[in-house]
Amino acid sequence: MSSELLDALTVLEKEKGISKDILLEAIEAALISAYKRNFNQAQNVRVDLNEQNGSMKVFARKDIVQEVTDTRLEMTVEQARSISPQYEEGDVIEIEVTPKDFGRIAAQTAKQVVTQRVREAERGVIFNEFIDREEDIMTGIVQRKDTRFVYVNLGKVEALLAPSEQMLTENYQPHDRVKVFITKVEKTTKGPQIFVSRTHPGLLKRLFELEVPEIYDGTVEIKSVSREAGDRSKISVHAEDKDIDPVGSCVGQKGQRVQAVVNELKGEKIDIVCWSDDPVIYVANALSPSNVLKVIVNEEDKATTVIVPDYQLSLAIGKRGQNARLAAKLTGWKIDIKSETDAREAGLLTDDEPLLTETLGDQQSSSFGGQILE
Structure with a gap:
């Protein structure tokens, strides 16, 4: 030798x-x-x-x-x-x-x-x-695709974007730059295998961290995310400091911050609502952009009955039930939505009790803080 x-x-x-x-x-x-x-x-x-x-x-x-x-x-x-x-x-x-x-x-x-x-x-x-970057976001370049995966170059390694993790509204072409969420890193005999996603709720959270300094430094906290990738998402935010508007921080001046996230997700609609430890307020906020008259809470079953104006029933439920479904995922509460007329007939709403919108008064805009970008 x-x-x-x-x-x-x-x-x-x-x-x-x-x-x-x-x-x-x-x-x-x-x-x-x-x-x-x-x-x-x-x-x-x-x-x-x-x-x-x-x-x-x-x-x-x-x-x-x-x-x-x-x-x-x-x-x-x-x-x-x-x-x-x-x-x-x-x-x-x-x-x-x-x-x-x-x-x-x-x-x-x-x-x-x-x-x-x-x-x-x-x-x-x-x-x-890469094991330290699990549940983190990275920018990659689409290298190629086949019937199984889209292959994304992350610099030192090629990551796999499975069909179930691809947004239906996107068409991935070679040399496209995309931000991806690293879901799993595995050690194999052929080297590390990196799996990434464009549909994971964590991607939305990381994108807001990149665009909103208050989230990155912890001043504003993302409490929950529910997402139907490529179509619509909801996030709930909270700030311990009462002088800080968490929704306004995420939206940014003239909507610039949230619009940057929307653009990255190819037009995915995003609702931003204020989180609350009171399920009445939280569920009402989560159903934004619909106004809510009353929320009846069943703590034992972790379920709520939500009463909305007749003309806003379809808005509260959403197309194919999407708004209600996302709100339920966001809050963790079951949500049953009833119109004002049906609620009065069932005795769930009376004339002498104050409505939720009246009780909140001027706080409606901040407490309900939902922002929809069409």
Whole structure:
């Protein structure tokens, strides 16, 4: 083995972070295997690598016994003492058996081992980098697509965008730049496997963190997200500081902040509502843009009955029930919506009780804070 290879191991240790000792151990193990394979030897051997001059020797290790049953693994006491009188039964003797043509095989084997270990180390670095970015957002470039996946280049690795994670409103073409949400990072024999999504609710949350400084620094908190990707989403936001308008912070001046998110999601409609620990207010807010007259809460079943004006019944329910469905996902409460007329007939709403809209008064705009961008 050449001293140049040993120098290369030292360089690899510095550049790739692979321990030189680990590489040498791997090379020794591979050389033992190569010796047995190429020279038809089944004996117990040890490889000695001299780090100073790069020399390499192979030693056969034999147990010293009184009676030999396998000459490849054992030697009699008399034979051992002919080499050195100090040997006793039970000792292990080492005899050099380095083949003349072993240098070429050793160099080839060492190269293969180093190449493999470098590849494994690089995969490990990539895996460690991306495992820390699970549930984070990255910008990638679409490389290609087939019937199974869209392949997105994230720099050091190609991520997989499965059909179930693709937005139906998007057509992914090579060289398109897209922001994706990393859902899972797996370690495989071929290297790290990265799975990404364009439909995950986490993508919406991360996009708002990028666009709204108050969310990034924690002044405004996203409490919940419900999403039907490519069509419509709802997020609830909250600020501990009463002087901060969480909805206004997300919308931005002239809607610039939320519009940037809408543009990234190719026109997906977004409702932004104020979170509240009071289920009456929270559910009413979540049904934005519909006005709510009354919310009846059933704590035991975690269900609510919501009464809305007759002319806003279809608005509250939404197209194919979408508004009510998203509001239920957002709040975690079951929502049953009734019109004002039906509620009065059922005795759920009377003339003498104050309506929710009247109780909130001027707070309606901030408490209901829903913003819809068509």
